[in-house]
Amino acid sequence: MESTKGKALSMPTIKRLPAYLNVLRRLAREGAELVSTTTLIDELGLEPVLVRKDLASLGLAGKPRLGYPLKELVAGIEAGLGWNKADEAFLFGAGSLGRALLGYKPFEENGLKIVAAFDADPAKVGQELHGKPVLPLSEAEELLRRMAVKVAVLCVPAEAAQPLADMLVPCGVRGIWNFSAAKLKVPEGVVCHNEDLCCGLAVFTVKMKNA
Amino acid sequence: MESTKGKALSMPTIKRLPAYLNVLRRLAREGAELVSTTTLIDELGLEPVLVRKDLASLGLAGKPRLGYPLKELVAGIEAGLGWNKADEAFLFGAGSLGRALLGYKPFEENGLKIVAAFDADPAKVGQELHGKPVLPLSEAEELLRRMAVKVAVLCVPAEAAQPLADMLVPCGVRGIWNFSAAKLKVPEGVVCHNEDLCCGLAVFTVKMKNA
DNA sequence: TAGATTGTTAATCGATTAACAATC
DNA sequence: TAGATTGTTAATCGATTAACAATC
Numbered sequence: 001m002e003s004t005k006g007k008a009l010s011m012p013t014i015k016r017l018p019a020y021l022n023v024l025r026r027l028a029r030e031g032a033e034l035v036s037t038t039t040l041i042d043e044l045g046l047e048p049v050l051v052r053k054d055l056a057s058l059g060l061a062g063k064p065r066l067g068y069p070l071k072e073l074v075a076g077i078e079a080g081l082g083w084n085k086a087d088e089a090f091l092f093g094a095g096s097l098g099r100a101l102l103g104y105k106p107f108e109e110n111g112l113k114i115v116a117a118f119d120a121d122p123a124k125v126g127q128e129l130h131g132k133p134v135l136p137l138s139e140a141e142e143l144l145r146r147m148a149v150k151v152a153v154l155c156v157p158a159e160a161a162q163p164l165a166d167m168l169v170p171c172g173v174r175g176i177w178n179f180s181a182a183k184l185k186v187p188e189g190v191v192c193h194n195e196d197l198c199c200g201l202a203v204f205t206v207k208m209k210n211a
Numbered sequence: 212m213e214s215t216k217g218k219a220l221s222m223p224t225i226k227r228l229p230a231y232l233n234v235l236r237r238l239a240r241e242g243a244e245l246v247s248t249t250t251l252i253d254e255l256g257l258e259p260v261l262v263r264k265d266l267a268s269l270g271l272a273g274k275p276r277l278g279y280p281l282k283e284l285v286a287g288i289e290a291g292l293g294w295n296k297a298d299e300a301f302l303f304g305a306g307s308l309g310r311a312l313l314g315y316k317p318f319e320e321n322g323l324k325i326v327a328a329f330d331a332d333p334a335k336v337g338q339e340l341h342g343k344p345v346l347p348l349s350e351a352e353e354l355l356r357r358m359a360v361k362v363a364v365l366c367v368p369a370e371a372a373q374p375l376a377d378m379l380v381p382c383g384v385r386g387i388w389n390f391s392a393a394k395l396k397v398p399e400g401v402v403c404h405n406e407d408l409c410c411g412l413a414v415f416t417v418k419m420k421n422a
Numbered sequence: 423t424a425g426a427t428t429g430t431t432a433a434t435c436g437a438t439t440a441a442c443a444a445t446c
Numbered sequence: 447t448a449g450a451t452t453g454t455t456a457a458t459c460g461a462t463t464a465a466c467a468a469t470c
Contacts, residue, residue, distance in 0.1 A: 014417050018409040064428040064469040082420040100311035111416050175419040191422045193415040198229040204404040205322050206225050208386040209293040211402045275445040275452040
């Protein structure tokens with residue numbers, strides 16, 4: 001019973017949408033109103049049919065010969081990704097990766113609003129990073145409940161990730177974006193997405209080996 | 212004419228290998244010598260056949276009933292990923308993401324040795340981050356050639372990425388790991404791998420929407 | 423009308439899963 | 447020998463590509 005019509009988004013489609021959005025938003029800033037897929041195809045080097053199928057799976061339609069209405073495209077993709085309303089999130093682990101994500105602009109513009117960071121290390125607590133406070137980990141439970149925060153970004157060492165997740169879930173966290181190398185076990189109904197930068201490195205190094 | 216026997220690695224296989232390596236290295240530290248795929252399956256929640264096919268595609272063989280020799284597994288995966296010899300790399304853009312990657316331990320242990328950072332902003336130049344110097348961008352060309360550095364990690368703003376790539380390639384850079392949102396055009400023979408954190412965010416937010 | 427672009431249906435390709443054989 | 451695990455071959459599933467129809 002999803003609100004968006006069209007088929008469910010496939011994983012490859014989901015991963016292509018942010019790139020579409022990048023190009024389309026720029027075109028919108030430049031004042032375009034209608035856009036044909038050829039623009040996306042040229043800029044991103046994709047197959048025409050692929051792009052149109054992706055858009056169709058979002059329930060978006062264009063006009064032959066003219067193209068798609070740009071505003072609807074942008075809004076449709078944002079809605080499809082859930083980027084139209086920004087969730088408030090807490091970040092855990094104010095190491096260098098955590099600090100980088102805390103200040104990472106594209107997240108704010110795209111459905112993820114990190115409002116505070118937490119760290120177990122008293123030396124890291126108290127500072128403000130990118131305008132967001134670093135608070136003691138011990139305060140996390142109460143704040144999660146009081147602010148009804150549903151999303152957590154994990155940048156803690158691998159050993160600390162599972163115990164932390166076990167604390168977060170009972171506090172109402174429904175989504176965990178995990179940048180640690182640990183593979184987390186979470187109960188049914190809680191979303192956990194692992195973002196291991198080493199997977200990206202693996203793809204890169206293999207590509208280089210084969211080049 | 213690759214040295215490793217077995218079929219070429221598929222993209223999904225490549226992305227699973229780092230997780231295998233994580234588990235296997237820990238088992239090796241714990242003193243194991245033979246390991247059956249059931250361990251990997253349990254820890255990572257994967258299909259048994261998938262794991263064995265992945266290992267077979269690396270040319271690795273086990274003994275029925277006993278398992279695979281752990282050392283050979285680790286060495287085989289490292290070799291398959293090209294993680295057995297660490298490439299020297301330069302990082303461009305010493306913003307917060309760049310600084311985080313500069314100090315990201317897993318890279319050093321896995322075939323990517325970032326030895327210096329470069330930035331166009333004089334205010335960022337001169338400092339040492341994680342024991343690595345931040346140098347003025349103007350020195351990059353000469354140093355790339357002199358040190359024969361073949362790998363570049365890009366953490367610059369999207370607008371700066373393409374001009375930078377155009378400068379790097381003539382200096383001998385053969386691989387570009389691009390953390391900016393820009394889609395780069397590079398000549399044949401130069402590897403460019405885009406690592407857009409927003410793709411990961413997209414997968415995460417859609418998962419949450421559907422949960 | 424002609425032509426470009428959208429939209430759909432069928433064919434291909436690749437990865438995962440299933441079933442089973444081989445072996446220590 | 448019996449049983450667990452490896453290894454292989456065939457079936458399924460999903461995504462991409464190709465071919466073509468529809469429409470502004």
